[in-house]
């Protein structure tokens with residue numbers, strides 16, 4: 001595992017770990033995003049077993065003990081498995097998540113008390129404002145949510161747009177087609193009638209960068225990509241009900 005680091009938007013770093021054994025021959029990436037500010041935030045802790053690698057990579061950007069906030073899309077091993085490892089190396093750090101995630105999981109599993117963000121609430125991290133948006137069950141997890149960086153219009157969109165392969169850190173090419181293909185492979189989304197509407201609501205923020213947990217990040221018209229993804233989920237829900 002040789003993490004690769006790239007700045008995908010001003011002050012937002014992608015730490016990418018490629019695992020060729022998952023979904024061969026393309027392989028699969030696990031991406032952790034460091035958002036710089038006076039109070040740096042990490043989005044996705046990574047697996048516990050990846051922690052030494054992710055920590056070593058992050059240390060090439062900032063001292064890990066400077067981390068102040070740790071967040072993720074939903075409670076799951078790749079998103080949040082190493083939460084307590086990060087809390088141990090960063091004494092000032094605190095988990096931050098939506099109300100459901102805190103009440104259902106983090107109040108119990110986090111080694112220090114987490115902070116709740118209400119739907120639409122802004123977290124100030126010093127020079128940067130990150131807005132939490134609840135996306136329950138989308139693409140999976142009752143506690144699911146995303147963070148939107150207002151300064152760079154970057155949507156930290158977690159498992160949305162998951163795709164296989166070890167592409168460039170940032171692409172301006174198609175990320176919708178590869179995401180549809182990955183949905184066909186993994187069936188990772190909780191199909192539900194409200195799904196497309198929730199994804200379209202994210203488009204209202206008009207993101208210019210999509211920070212994608214599995215696959216390349218996307219630079220371009222994020223709203224158009226989100227609406228195209230929503231249209232495909234509409235199609236899947238209709239097909240499931242037919």
Ligand SMILES: [Fe+2]
Pocket residue numbers: 074076079140159
């Ligand atoms: Fe997930």
Ligand SMILES: [Fe+2]
Pocket residue numbers: 078079158159213214
């Ligand atoms: Fe994930």
